[in-house]
Amino acid sequence: MDALSMGGYGAYVWTCYALGAGVLVVCEWRARLRHRRVYREIEVRIKALGDNQ
Amino acid sequence: MMSEEDTVGMTSGILGVARRDLLLAWKRPGDILNPLFFFAMVAALFPLAIGPSPEQLQFSGPAVMWVAALLAMLLSLNSLFLSDFEDGSLDQMLVSPVPLSALALGKTLSHWLTSGLPLVIVSPVVAITFQMPFAVTGYLMVTLLLGTISLSLLGSIGAALTVGLHRGTALLSLLILPLAMPVLIFGARTVSLVAAGDGVAGGLYFLAAYAVLTLSFAPFATAAALRISNE
Amino acid sequence: MWKFIHQLASPPHFYRIAPAFIRWLAVPGLLLIAYGTYAGLFVAPMDYQQGDAFRIIYIHVPSAYLSMMAYMIMAVSAGIGLIWRIKLSHAVAAAAAPLGAWFTFLALATGSIWGKPMWGTWWEWGDPRLTSELIMLFLYFGYMALRGAIDDTAKADKASAVLALVGAVNVPIIHFSVEWWSSLHQGPTIIKEGGPAMDAAMLYPLLAMILGFTLVFGALLLRRVRAEVLYRERRTRWVKEMILAGGN
Numbered sequence: 091m092d093a094l095s096m097g098g099y100g101a102y103v104w105t106c107y108a109l110g111a112g113v114l115v116v117c118e119w120r121a122r123l124r125h126r127r128v129y130r131e132i133e134v135r136i137k138a139l140g141d142n143q
Numbered sequence: 144m145m146s147e148e149d150t151v152g153m154t155s156g157i158l159g160v161a162r163r164d165l166l167l168a169w170k171r172p173g174d175i176l177n178p179l180f181f182f183a184m185v186a187a188l189f190p191l192a193i194g195p196s197p198e199q200l201q202f203s204g205p206a207v208m209w210v211a212a213l214l215a216m217l218l219s220l221n222s223l224f225l226s227d228f229e230d231g232s233l234d235q236m237l238v239s240p241v242p243l244s245a246l247a248l249g250k251t252l253s254h255w256l257t258s259g260l261p262l263v264i265v266s267p268v269v270a271i272t273f274q275m276p277f278a279v280t281g282y283l284m285v286t287l288l289l290g291t292i293s294l295s296l297l298g299s300i301g302a303a304l305t306v307g308l309h310r311g312t313a314l315l316s317l318l319i320l321p322l323a324m325p326v327l328i329f330g331a332r333t334v335s336l337v338a339a340g341d342g343v344a345g346g347l348y349f350l351a352a353y354a355v356l357t358l359s360f361a362p363f364a365t366a367a368a369l370r371i372s373n374e
Numbered sequence: 375m376w377k378f379i380h381q382l383a384s385p386p387h388f389y390r391i392a393p394a395f396i397r398w399l400a401v402p403g404l405l406l407i408a409y410g411t412y413a414g415l416f417v418a419p420m421d422y423q424q425g426d427a428f429r430i431i432y433i434h435v436p437s438a439y440l441s442m443m444a445y446m447i448m449a450v451s452a453g454i455g456l457i458w459r460i461k462l463s464h465a466v467a468a469a470a471a472p473l474g475a476w477f478t479f480l481a482l483a484t485g486s487i488w489g490k491p492m493w494g495t496w497w498e499w500g501d502p503r504l505t506s507e508l509i510m511l512f513l514y515f516g517y518m519a520l521r522g523a524i525d526d527t528a529k530a531d532k533a534s535a536v537l538a539l540v541g542a543v544n545v546p547i548i549h550f551s552v553e554w555w556s557s558l559h560q561g562p563t564i565i566k567e568g569g570p571a572m573d574a575a576m577l578y579p580l581l582a583m584i585l586g587f588t589l590v591f592g593a594l595l596l597r598r599v600r601a602e603v604l605y606r607e608r609r610t611r612w613v614k615e616m617i618l619a620g621g622n
Contacts (some may be wrong), residue, residue, distance in 0.1 A: 091583050094417055096425075096426035096427075096429065097420065097425045097426040097427075098426075098427075099423070099425060099426045099427040099491055100426075102427055102430065102488070102490060103426060103429050103430055103488050103489055104493055106430045106433045106434070106484045106487050107411065107415070107433060108485075109480060109483055109484060109487075110437070110466065110480060110484070111435040113437075113477065113479070113480045114590060114594075116476065117473055117476055117594045118594060118597070120472075121594060121597040121598045121601060122506070122597070124598070124601040124602075124605075125421070125597070125600060125601035125604065128601055128604045128605045128608065129604060129617070129622075131608070132604070132608050132613060132614075132617055133617055135608075136617055136618065143414070148533065164405075244406050254501060258594075297540075298535070300537075300540055304533050304536060304537060305520070305523070308524065309523075310523050310587045314519055314520065314523055316519060317512070317515060317516045318516040318519070318537060320512065320516075321509050321512040321516060321544075321548075322513075322515045322540065322541065322542075322544050324509055324548055324551065325544070325547050325548055325550075325551035328551045328552065328554070328555045329551060329554075332554075332555055346552075348552075349551070353547070364536055364539070364540050367536050368533065368536045371529060371532040371533050371536065372529075372533065374529055
């Protein structure tokens with residue numbers, strides 16, 4: 091319990107660590123999302139071209 | 144090495160472009176007057192918002208006038224290269240034997256003469272309404288003189304980067320305002336320091352040094368940006 | 375060496391080998407962050423002035439450092455792309471900007487949260503570092519707005535490269551002027567972070583966090599560059615063949 095309260099600064103300290111983790115997760119997630127979107131887009135285009143031929 | 148002929152060509156290029164732009168501005172005085180009215184109006188907004196107390200106005204005067212001047216400079220920047228871009232003069236400049244950076248410097252010079260210098264000249268009138276003492280007003284004019292040179296030069300880079308884009312002034316402000324912060328800080332704070340009776344040399348030296356720095360690199364950046372924008 | 379760099383800068387090659395690099399950066403980086411978080415929160419002794427609130431610097435300092443670092447990476451790779459016309463370096467610049475903005479945001483948020491118990495206010499204009507970070511965030515916004523406003527990728531690359539270089543010249547000047555500006559008024563006493571008097575038990579977690587964040591940043595950057603490369607090369611034959619072969 092002592093460790094959680096951080097001498098009364100618990101809310102500030104834990105919020106900062108949560109924000110830090112959050113930013114890392116968001117950056118990773120957005121990078122993956124962008125990659126997936128671009129990949130899908132190209133895949134769809136190539137498949138569509140293949141059907142026309 | 145630059146031969147004498149090249150130097151003459153460059154100087155006449157700078158002056159030629161500046162003269163042409165000044166003539167154009169003379170035919171459309173609204174281009175010069177609108178930013179001035181804007182400056183006076185923004186400066187008038189603050190007393191209305193702050194209240195008529197003379198002490199408060201005297202205290203916030205330098206800051207208010209500097210912010211108003213910065214915004215007025217931004218307002219006139221958008222059109223710096225726009226008409227040249229639209230009527231094809233920019234293409235002519237790109238193929239001209241005179242270096243593009245010299246022509247960009249000429250355009251920036253005329254921009255400063257039509258928007259920076261008028262601000263410096265009318266600033267004492269606005270300063271009176273802020274109860275600014277005469278000695279302080281002198282310093283205000285010197286800082287505005289040095290600061291608007293840097294703002295014109297920095298602004299020309301932004302104007303060249305955004306010419307032909309449809310998002311205009313808002314985008315230009317977003318690009319230029321963070322870069323202009325040192326000018327605002329030193330300009331406004333120096334005047335405030337004079338008003339408080341403190342030393343001013345540091346701020347003035349900085350503004351002068353910054354004007355020299357921007358003068359030495361902004362024309363080249365502007366030229367590069369114009370080439371890219373006109374591709 | 376030169377051949378290695380040249381090969382690395384070729385988009386298909388980069389695309390193929392990037393995942394290995396990402397793994398080699400992310401795993402040690404995350405381990406270091408895990409150690410730094412544990413040691414920073416539970417092992418490092420309490421600061422005698424700031425109490426446990428000082429533990430925020432283990433997040434704040436690495437993110438503030440990375441926000442500068444990302445701008446440097448952005449400006450240098452934009453310059454390389456502008457001068458030597460290397461496609462990959464423009465992709466690096468494009469990928470570095472949003473990451474830099476995120477870390478700048480993190481530095482601002484943690485600095486502000488640290489300020490609340492220390493100064494009694496969420497925002498203290500008298501602190502030059504927070505103010506510099508704020509201007510830094512605006513610089514990133516400007517860069518990204520310019521990129522977003524230009525549809526043609528090649529043109530957006532070059533225009534934003536000019537802006538990044540002009541910004542890089544200005545960043546030290548902005549720092550200097552903000553320092554001067556805040557030195558004029560005697561704000562609340564700012565407790566110096568770090569300094570030579572720092573205890574080793576406090577310092578090692580900080581170093582681990584800085585290194586760990588940097589490595590993870592490298593991994594995030596490579597992942598973003600990889601997506602960027604795929605987008606930029608979407609009409610090339612190697613992408614088509616790779617996707618038809620079910621590659622990733």
